[in-house]
Amino acid sequence: MTGMTIIVKTVAEWIKGFIIFYGVYIVLLGHLSPGGGFAGGVIIACSFIMMELAFGKDQAAKELSKHGSHLLDEYGALAILFLGLLGYFLPKLPFFSNVLMQKFSFIPFHILSAGSIPLINLAIGLKVSTGLYSVYIYLSHYDPRMQEDE
Amino acid sequence: MGLLPLFVAIPLFSALLLGFIEHKKGIMHTLVMLTTSALVILAFATPLQRGFYFVGGHHPFVGITLMLDPLNRLLLIVVQILVFVASWYSIGYMEQYTAKSRYFSFVFLMLAGMNGIVITADFFNLYVYMEIATIASYALVAYGGKAHELEASFKYLVLGSISSLFILLGIALIYSQTAALNMMVVAQRLDVTNPITWLIITVFAAGFGLKSALFPFHSWLPDAHSSAPAPVSAILSGVLIKVVGIYVLLRFFYNIIGVDQAPLTLIAWLGALSSLVGVLLAMGQHDFKRLLACHSVSQVGYIFIGIGLGTPLGLIGALLHIVNHSAFKSLLFLSAGSVEYATGERNFHSMGGLAKVMPWTNAASFIGFTSIGGVPPLNGFWSKLILIIACVSSGQWILGLIIVVVAIMTLTLFPKIQKYVFLGDLPSKFRNVKESPWSMILPMLVLCFFCIVLGALVVVPVLRETYFLPAVQALLSGKWLGVFQNAP
Amino acid sequence: MVEISIFILLVFMIIGMVFVLEMKNLLSAVVMMGAIDFGLSVIFLLLSAPDLAIVQIAVAVISLVIMIRATIHREIVETPSQESTFSSRVVMLCFLFLFFILIYPAFSLLPIFGEPIFAESASSSMKYLLEGMTQTGSPNIVTAIVLDFRAYDTLGEAIVLFTSVLGAVSVLRYRNRKKPGSST
Amino acid sequence: MIYALCIVLFLLGLYGVLVKKNLIKIIISLAMMNNAINLFFILLAYRKNGVVPILSFLQPNANLYETAVDPLPQALVLTSVVIGLGVTALMVALAIRLYYVYGTFDITKMRKLRG
Structure with missing residues (x-):
């Protein structure tokens, strides 16, 4: 599969950056305005999927392979777990407490406020975008001729 | 009580780590045995009395509360021992299948889900961890990839999702009556004479009855449990239906409704x-x-x-x-x-x-x-x-x-x-x-x-x-x- | 005003659902599902839940893409043999209608639309609205709940997504069993 | 009345799951059941003329507890939407495998999935 026509490819190339930028914006400002890691992550995944649809499987596999997206998914999940356990390993703080909020003081309504909330948002954004992209790519690359059982 | 979050964190950590050591068999088997035996020791190390753990240090009205009492402890011990035995067995048995590390990931995710259900004292948290356990079990039932296994998994998935949605409806109704999700607070505020409570009981009994294969809802169980690989069947029949279905119903009827x-x-x-x-x-x-x-x-x-x-x-x-x-x-x-x-x-x-x-x-x-x-x-x-x-x-x-x-x-x-x-x-x-x-x-x-x-x-x-x-x-x-x- | 708009949108969603159930063409049914999801997103926006509206619309888009990918180039028409018999459908409809009639009185016991119970009693939501900003530093109270007060749930949610991604990947692998005798 | 419409949507989804014999229709029906319950949860949280539970930079001291809608169900439904997406993805993967085994989405043509 070589993808769609040149018009679609050009337009997809142009708007790819905007969609990813919008997704990152929603992730980063999740604690100040509506949005957050899940919404932003799904939007970023949509831009990856758009590129895959426009340019075909082979081009997409060059930029982010099946295995690579799956590993990134695991890194994201590990990061969330690590941020949760951070409180557990520090003295006198419980599991999943907002460690940074209690150790440092922040300016309210600033992008670097709310302690570890933006960090968890980033981890979730990474996890959701790569996870959904890997589901999609596995679904669309599935080739029944390679199936060995039955 | 400080040990309680580890029952969820350790299996999750191992499940995520297994993806990185896919091809190193020796390390993988060591990790599996270490994790499961550590959990068995932890289960016996938990104290006997009732106790609580407040996740994030929040007040129980606001945050999520974990709870341990003798009933939890009994089930925790049974779950850890059975999963320990089943994963030991899997090391030899799963040689006939491919992608062994993913298999162990699913087992650990299911274990984390079951531990999460057993130790939680919060209705929505219960729902989330129940979904982890059951989604991992759907994937494990389809693990062999043969036609009948895929069919059994699909059937199990459809019925399991219906039951989960009934449970979610029950949680929504509970929230509409009490404005709380903590089980202790719900137990205090739920009015048993109100007809809505009867609706909640019906919906919960249908949902958890479906999960534990009680009589009118038993048709999925023979397909699903016989299609899974043998150690998974052992976990599903041995503990999953009890933790997901029977334990929650016990709690609900005796400690929350009265x-x-x-x-x-x-x-x-x-x-x-x-x-x-x-x-x-x-x-x-x-x-x-x-x-x-x-x-x-x-x-x-x-x-x-x-x-x-x-x-x-x-x-x-x-x-x-x-x-x-x-x-x-x-x-x-x-x-x-x-x-x-x-x-x-x-x-x-x-x-x-x-x-x-x-x-x-x-x-x-x-x-x-x-x-x-x-x-x-x-x-x-x-x-x-x-x-x-x-x-x-x-x-x-x-x-x-x-x-x-x-x-x-x-x-x-x-x-x-x-x-x-x-x-x-x-x-x-x-x-x-x-x-x-x-x-x-x-x-x-x-x-x-x-x-x-x-x-x-x-x-x-x-x-x-x-x-x-x-x-x-x-x-x-x-x-x-x-x-x-x-x-x- | 909000109530009437939601009412109209819900009626449209129900009509759409009937279409989904009765349409023979699977691709149209999938596209109709996307339309219903979009309606739901608008309802969330009307109910002052912009976080949810964004998530719902993004999830609707991605599930639409996945479902279209599953149906396109495959069998897209429902054949008559896939229909249940008329009598079984009527029996099921009657059963569900009876169920509806039975639980209908319960709706009057629910809190009246627009007057939720959380505002009356000492509830956790009041505490979130009062102290969410000072305790977590996040002006968006929903984010404060999702990522601080109930962050343990969010860990579970991320793991659910991880599990189902891993499940889909494992279901779609090509070799499920090793050939007898092969060593790796 | 709005609650009743919401439950009608739920029951229509249940009808579709129990009666339809096509894998894709079953998946759509389950997704609709999930949507109906999410909507039910949010309807319970609405307060008349309620504002969004987000503090604004312009009015950092606004009295949200007197005007805002209930934020907790929104947080819960956020979780539930994502869980629904996960279940849908897994079901689609299974449906595609089944399609290539039997050449159809029709469950009456499959061996064990009857009833």
């Missing part, structure tokens, strides 16, 4: 019906694992009879049967898996004479069969006896009679299979069958040990007084009132 005899009697009768239906279904099967799966329906029925009686003796019988059924049913699933591993065959009519070539498997399944049949010194006998006495002493003669009839049918069912599979002449196609590797036999022997020891220990007061009586006490102390009184 015992009411009318729904309990209904549950006892549904349990009696499912024990009859399960054993009748099992009698018509030719497939070793399918027969065991059908029989699980009948054993779940026993447990529900004990729960429905509502007397201390009935509850002890039910809890004892939960533990015993985990031991002997998983032992039988593992030995069925061992037979399948060696011969590639599951239809027991075409087997025979395997006792000569597989002596250890033969011995293990002999102990399993005598235990499930209720032969006196072994553990199955005691829980059935206690259930029968409980039925008779609370005046429910018919329920007691049903238990006796089902027990007799079970007792006639299993020697027949032992004869078909292990005795008689060895067919020529099985001449060069070898005994399964030791990494599969040793876990079975561990479960045999539990079957024998639990039977012996039941009469010893130590086990009863440290594990079972406090658990029953935790249930019979009634609604959780006055635990967190002060609103923030």
